[in-house]
Amino acid sequence: MLYKGSCHCGNVAFEVEGELGGAVRCNCSICARKGALLWAVPHDRLTLVAWGDDLGRYTFGEAKIAHRFCRGCGIHPFAEDVREDGERNAYINLNCVADVDPSTLSVFDFDGRSA
Incomplete structure (x- = not known):
């Protein structure tokens, strides 16, 4: 299924x-x-349709993940692996996806503080 999403300002x-x-x-x-x-999702399933100079990047710690955000409204619509070897993934913020009600989804808690 194809899902569309954006930051707050679009x-x-x-x-x-x-x-x-x-x-x-x-x-x-x-x-x-x-x-x-x-x-x-596999990184190749993510397609940016608008970004220009508005797409910011933030990394921390070992800088394995690039947390992407809009420089205009500050919303973080997705993150992505930055490693060059192996399979890359994108991590979509479901709160930024149209027509998805996050309260209806089963949620798995991941201990990222220990990873």
Whole structure:
């Protein structure tokens, strides 16, 4: 199924193809503060349709994940693996996806603080 999402102001927009089975709630220092519910998909299933100079990047710790955000409204619509070797994933913030009610999803709690 094709899902469409964006930041609040719409300057960063994306499409993602896949079957949404549930969400991951990570308790790492940034995900907990954002309140993100994540959906991991192979990176090649994420297509950016709008971004320009508005797409910011934030990494911390070992800098394995690039947390992407809109420089205009500050919303974090997705994150992505930055490693060059192996399979890359994108982590979609389901709170930014149109026509998805996060309260209806089963949620898996991931201990990102210990990872």
